[in-house]
Amino acid sequence: MQSDQVWFLPWWLVVGVFAGLVVAVLIAGVFVAGSRLFPDERRGPTxxxxxxxxxxxxxxxxxxxxxxxxxxxxxxxxxxxxxxxxxxxxxxxxxxxxxxxxxxxxxxxxxxxxxxxxxxxRLPFETPDLTAGPDTDEPTRTAFAVLGLPTDASRAEVRAAYRRKVKRVHPDHGGDSESFNRVKTAYTVAREHASESEAETTPPSTA
Structure with a gap:
């Protein structure tokens, strides 16, 4: 009986309801796809x-x-x-x-x-300042950071940090050649930008 009543509804009303349902489904699909492709980072860290x-x-x-x-x-x-x-x-x-x-x-x-x-x-103990000024380039900042020093460290501090670090990573002391070479390179760069004027041509002895 109810199905007979539906056929008496105006054709434009039936078409309108059907079109509305189609549009609603399409909009919902767009929102679902968008939330997956572009997640909201404000909801928490990824x-x-x-x-x-x-x-x-x-x-x-x-x-x-x-x-x-x-x-x-x-x-x-x-x-x-x-x-x-x-x-x-x-x-x-x-x-x-x-x-x-x-x-x-x-x-x-x-x-x-x-x-x-x-x-x-934020640490409850004193740490070296690894932040650099605007006139310090990235390789220099990295070199001082590898040695665990601030960018205004003196050459004496650079030498001491190098000796301390290189003994830890030396292949003869259980280290690896990659870390050893990284520390040596950092020493060369940091020495050139250290705050003292004294010159050195070779890294200090690690023996």
Whole structure:
């Protein structure tokens, strides 16, 4: 009986309802496809962003010669980095930060927008300033960072840092040739831009 009543509806009304349903389905499909192709980053950090932030923190801690453990579990709470000698927990999660803060462990919260080199400002111990002025180029900043020094370090400081670093990475002491060559190259560049005027032509002895 009801189906008979449908046929008595005006044809333009039936066509309009059908067209509206088709348009609604198309719009919903566009929104679903758009959310997958262009995810909203404001909803939270992406996996790629966390990977990049971990790499920055890893490079910074290595540059300042600080021992660390990555993906550590502290009293059942997972944290991104832990500094065992300092009892410092580094996390990207505010909830984890507030959970650790009342304990004896020093908690450091790192936002995903914060450059890794700025971590030293939040650590509870003195660290070298690896940030550089606008007149310092990227290779020079990298060279000083490899040695764990600020860009205004003296040549004496560069030599001392080189001796300390190169002994760790020397192939005869369990290191690898790639790290050894990287430290030697960093020493050459940093020495040329060090704040003292004394000249050296060869790297200091590592024996």
């Amino acid at each position: 996996a790629g962003g966390e990977t990049r932030k971990r790499a920055e923190i890893r490079r910074y801690l290595g540059a300042i010669d600080e021992e660390f453990v990555e993906s550590y579990e502290l009293s059942g709470t997972p944290i991104e980095f832990y500094l065992p000698k300092r009892d410092v927990a580094i996390t990207f999660d505010a909830r984890v930060f507030f959970r650790i803060e009342p304990t004896a462990t020093h908690a450091v919260l790192v936002e995903h927008e914060m450059p890794g080199v700025h971590l030293g400002r």
